Amino acid sequence: MIRAELRRAWALVWKDLLIERRAKAAFNAMAFFAGMVLLTFGFALGPDAPGFATGEGTLLQYLSPGLLWVAILFTGQLAADRSFQLELERGGLDALRVYPGDRKALYFGKLLANLAVLLLMEMLLLPFAAILYSLDLWGCLPALAGIAVLTTLALAATGTFYAALTANLRARQVLLPLLLFPVLIPVVLAAVKATALVLRGDPMNELASWVKLLASADVLFLAVSALTFEYVVEE
Amino acid sequence: MSTSGMSSVARLGRVAGLLALPIVAVGLYLGLVWAPPDAMMGQVQRIMYVHFPSWIATALAYIVGFVCSVLYLARRRPTLDYMAQAGVEVGVLFNTTGLITGSIWGRPTWGVWWTWDPRLTTTAIMLVIFVGYLLVRAFLDDPEARGRVGALVAIMGFLTVPIVYFSVRWWRTLHQVQSSPNTVDHSMVIALRVMMVAFALGACYLMSRRYEVARLEAAVELLDFDPETEGRRG
Numbered sequence: 129m130i131r132a133e134l135r136r137a138w139a140l141v142w143k144d145l146l147i148e149r150r151a152k153a154a155f156n157a158m159a160f161f162a163g164m165v166l167l168t169f170g171f172a173l174g175p176d177a178p179g180f181a182t183g184e185g186t187l188l189q190y191l192s193p194g195l196l197w198v199a200i201l202f203t204g205q206l207a208a209d210r211s212f213q214l215e216l217e218r219g220g221l222d223a224l225r226v227y228p229g230d231r232k233a234l235y236f237g238k239l240l241a242n243l244a245v246l247l248l249m250e251m252l253l254l255p256f257a258a259i260l261y262s263l264d265l266w267g268c269l270p271a272l273a274g275i276a277v278l279t280t281l282a283l284a285a286t287g288t289f290y291a292a293l294t295a296n297l298r299a300r301q302v303l304l305p306l307l308l309f310p311v312l313i314p315v316v317l318a319a320v321k322a323t324a325l326v327l328r329g330d331p332m333n334e335l336a337s338w339v340k341l342l343a344s345a346d347v348l349f350l351a352v353s354a355l356t357f358e359y360v361v362e363e
Numbered sequence: 364m365s366t367s368g369m370s371s372v373a374r375l376g377r378v379a380g381l382l383a384l385p386i387v388a389v390g391l392y393l394g395l396v397w398a399p400p401d402a403m404m405g406q407v408q409r410i411m412y413v414h415f416p417s418w419i420a421t422a423l424a425y426i427v428g429f430v431c432s433v434l435y436l437a438r439r440r441p442t443l444d445y446m447a448q449a450g451v452e453v454g455v456l457f458n459t460t461g462l463i464t465g466s467i468w469g470r471p472t473w474g475v476w477w478t479w480d481p482r483l484t485t486t487a488i489m490l491v492i493f494v495g496y497l498l499v500r501a502f503l504d505d506p507e508a509r510g511r512v513g514a515l516v517a518i519m520g521f522l523t524v525p526i527v528y529f530s531v532r533w534w535r536t537l538h539q540v541q542s543s544p545n546t547v548d549h550s551m552v553i554a555l556r557v558m559m560v561a562f563a564l565g566a567c568y569l570m571s572r573r574y575e576v577a578r579l580e581a582a583v584e585l586l587d588f589d590p591e592t593e594g595r596r597g
Contacts, residue, residue, distance in 0.1 A: 314526045
């Protein structure tokens with residue numbers, strides 16, 4: 129029974145990733161958008177402004193954890209929105225609804241596809257940020273990858289939930305971020321804190337609390353979304 | 364379901380409203396005249412008698428909104444959706460008055476209108492979450508979809524509030540710790556308790572009125588339905 133659900137979810141992941149691979153345009157546009165946001169921050173804040181507090185480095189280096197996660201948040205919202213617009217264009221969502229089996233499979237399929245797309249985008253964005261803001265990320269790459277997976281999971285979990293909920297709405301471009309961003313504030317906060325601690329050292333051993341917060345947000349978002357998704361895609 | 368005459372919700376709400384009036388009057392007298400001014404903050408502290416009860420009313424209304432949303436998804440009775448909507452709307456109202464009175468209190472006490480303190484920030488985020496609920500509903504014409512989408516937004520939003528609170532609390536802290544009734548003058552505690560009861564009853568009254576309005580709006584929507592176009596006119 130569970131195997132059948134997993135197979136259904138996997139089929140959906142495969143389908144979404146195949147679309148992304150064949151029509152690279154969407155992914156490229158998204159990754160480019162994320163890079164553009166980082167670039168814009170560079171212009172807005174100035175590349176030579178000195179960093180706060182520590183007095184060393186530049187302002188961009190000091191703020192980089194926040195800038196990076198804001199760029200990813202914006203892009204994640206676009207990715208989630210797009211993943212359901214694709215389904216709506218040709219009535220794909222109606223077809224998915226009539227498939228037998230649990231709607232949780234539908235949720236986890238869309239979620240994993242979104243997660244994969246976002247993680248891939250981050251793999252491109254991170255080196256770009258390292259070059260653009262001259263950050264030394266190489267040494268803390270494993271820790272950053274862990275934080276990125278936990279954060280992106282929360283982003284994809286809520287993004288998929290709210291994008292499905294607003295897919296049919298006229299004003300979804302405004303409503304999706306309006307619903308999504310406030311519930312993601314704790315996630316962004318924890319991700320920025322954890323990233324800053326990894327980049328600048330963690331004398332007070334605070335990292336574990338932020339990672340726990342990210343993990344509990346993941347558990348909450350996944351549980352609520354999975355349990356209610358049958359009502360989300362109801363017609 | 365009849366659309367004329369008073370529902371039991373309206374009757375109970377009217378009782379709560381009639382009870383709230385004298386209790387507000389007594390509470391205001393106790394808080395503004397009878398209780399002594401605060402030793403540190405002076406007369407300014409008296410805003411507490413409307414600030415804190417606002418949060419009691421907010422919590423009560425949001426809990427009603429959350430519980431009715433869960434019940435609506437399970438049972439699909441339109442009345443549960445009206446009650447959920449009433450809860451969230453009244454919650455948004457008291458959430459706003461709580462933030463405004465807090466800001467007015469913060470200015471002379473902390474020297475700033477706004478500070479990134481955990482409870483202040485959490486309640487502000489809570490307000491944005493539930494205003495999102497009201498906005499989404501405004502874009503849905505089908506009553507069933509409005510109730511369903513609203514309920515899901517309310518459930519996810521309500522359950523996120525504790526995580527928001529913990530994240531912001533670890534981030535920074537400045538708010539005075541909640542005073543325990545033991546460290547506060549006895550008369551202040553009595554005045555505050557009376558105002559809390561008054562605000563809770565007032566919230567119940569407002570929710571019952573909002574419920575009635577939602578019920579009538581639904582009845583009007585049915586009358587307005589044009590079967591030819593399968594949509595509402597105008």
